[in-house]
Amino acid sequence: MATLKEIGLELGLSPATVSRALNGFPEVSAKTRDRVREAAERLGYRANRNAQRLVSGRSGMVGMIVKTRADLRADQTFMEILMGLSAALADRDTDLVLAVDQGRDPVAAYRRMLERDMVDGFILNAPVMDDPRINFLREAGVPFVLHGRDRLDADYPFFTIDNYAVAAESVQLLAALGHKRIAFLNGPVLYSHAVRRRAGYLDAMARFGLPVAEGALTHDEPSEAAGYRQAVSLLAGQRGAPPTAFICSSTLLAEGVMRAAKDRRLSVPEDVSVMAHDDDLPLLRAISFTPALTVTRAPLREACIPVATALMDLIGGTDPAELQTLTRAELVVRDSTGPAPRNGDTPWP
Amino acid sequence: MATLKEIGLELGLSPATVSRALNGFPEVSAKTRDRVREAAERLGYRANRNAQRLVSGRSGMVGMIVKTRADLRADQTFMEILMGLSAALADRDTDLVLAVDQGRDPVAAYRRMLERDMVDGFILNAPVMDDPRINFLREAGVPFVLHGRDRLDADYPFFTIDNYAVAAESVQLLAALGHKRIAFLNGPVLYSHAVRRRAGYLDAMARFGLPVAEGALTHDEPSEAAGYRQAVSLLAGQRGAPPTAFICSSTLLAEGVMRAAKDRRLSVPEDVSVMAHDDDLPLLRAISFTPALTVTRAPLREACIPVATALMDLIGGTDPAELQTLTRAELVVRDSTGPAPRNGDTPWP
DNA sequence: CTGAAAGCGCTTACAG
């Protein structure tokens, strides 16, 4: 590995000038800058990160703490986020330090990392309402960015989709197709995104004058098995007249709903419409469903760069208020949704 | 953060002596060592890793490159390994750098990390037979450790269970229970562990004088769906007389087999015995199956510390030949295996 | 526009 000194020797320049040239300082002449860059390229120069970090006083690492929970989908979405964040942070010469939250105290793992001065900031995901981790980190004065948002009046940097709109727009699409009995299989109500989607669903149903039957709004883990279980029960009419449409908080749930419909010899979308929110996981393509699944689509992958960038900017001193992003999922209408069937004219009482 | 200098000032010692005391150099007097340690503790001293790395000339990071494959289980086992390795490496003050292997060239991602001098070594998992990554890294002279083994005469550091024995012992247990038609649902034959298990199964069957029907040995992805699919086909007698026992290369496959048996109103273990190899994933407990699953058990978690330690030792100069570990899975007999049923007396032709 | 110097926090020959 070449060093600044070696490049300097080669060019008859001081290491200081080489450093400035490489870092794009304006006072360096264009000619010197170009010569230095050429030589650096030729000699395969790469800055020694440890030296840079030593002098800047930063660790060059950011932390992420994983909650171990019995949530099968967590693996898939989490892997997706993990890969995306690693890549985005690597572009900023920053490493991601992972730790597992083993215990009952939700902030213990954060406290430990902080005491060890290991990281320059944190990335949090899957917030619950009024997340205790957020209060802790705010008081500790540590930079952090949320993927998601634990309260509407958040004053910290975050990146999230509009989860209220996700549910409301799904209802709107189905209502426009004439559906009156629309079930919503939501995620665990623990998570703030599920709380927002719940509100979006209920408000939209009310706006269209559609009552919601007892049991038509469920909160369960995002798995194929849970989707199947809930759909079987609803389609059997165990909780009032069966729905003519299902909105699912994840494509895994939709898989289970499709299987339940098939078991009852109901065809999609003729007898029952199915749609889902789609994180766009590479291993679970909504477009590969039969029929292709209508979704509100928001690739998890696309959240990674903004989240990583926001954290780096925050550490660099940017005002947190400028680092809040609320985006919308894209409505992708495919073949799993259609006009309400004949027998679907009656709303729930 | 306290520094060596500050501790030295506090105690009237030089930073050099403080460094030696903290690093346990033998020439430091016991009294000085204790004083230094006490002061370090009191001041909350933590060595600055970047300074240590700068002076040692090491990056303090090791790389791991994930193959993105359409293998659902990969997520779960991979997460398990990832968490375990992060923790084990953190204990050695080393970070794990993750990258995703996007493309067709299996060594491209390794080459890139190497060129950037980013890591001191690599951890590889899920080897295929005569893995090209291994040849590449060996020629490049880079330290690496395998979780698994791509050939029997491996000359590099590895940690693996005896996969031949996993299959052979399973056959042995079932043969001792009087089973004669034993099917083996194996993983993708691409992977070396599947190749070894295949050999163990075939050899053991031969040793007990049991022919193997066409189609009784399958190679499929380790998923519940694949287990179900294979078991349905075998139990229907589509590939000769139905098996009276199933050995599964993963607990996910066993889940599918159990479901298939239930669908056919076969009870486990009265009508059919089921056993599996168990990586002991926290989200998929063999003991929670109904009936509790008989397994060859080898917690993935337990491989992480030896793998991480081996890599650190290798980087530290230990002879690779001393860093090869072959362990055995533990046979845990539970309730899903029992004596062969009446109709199971005839071996396959 | 460029250089000489100091310093980030640590380790380790070299002296004594």
Added chain:
DNA sequence: CTGAAAGCGCTTACAG
């Protein structure tokens, strides 16, 4: 047994 000194590779006031 301990200290003074040099050095790892970089950055950045301070001079000129």
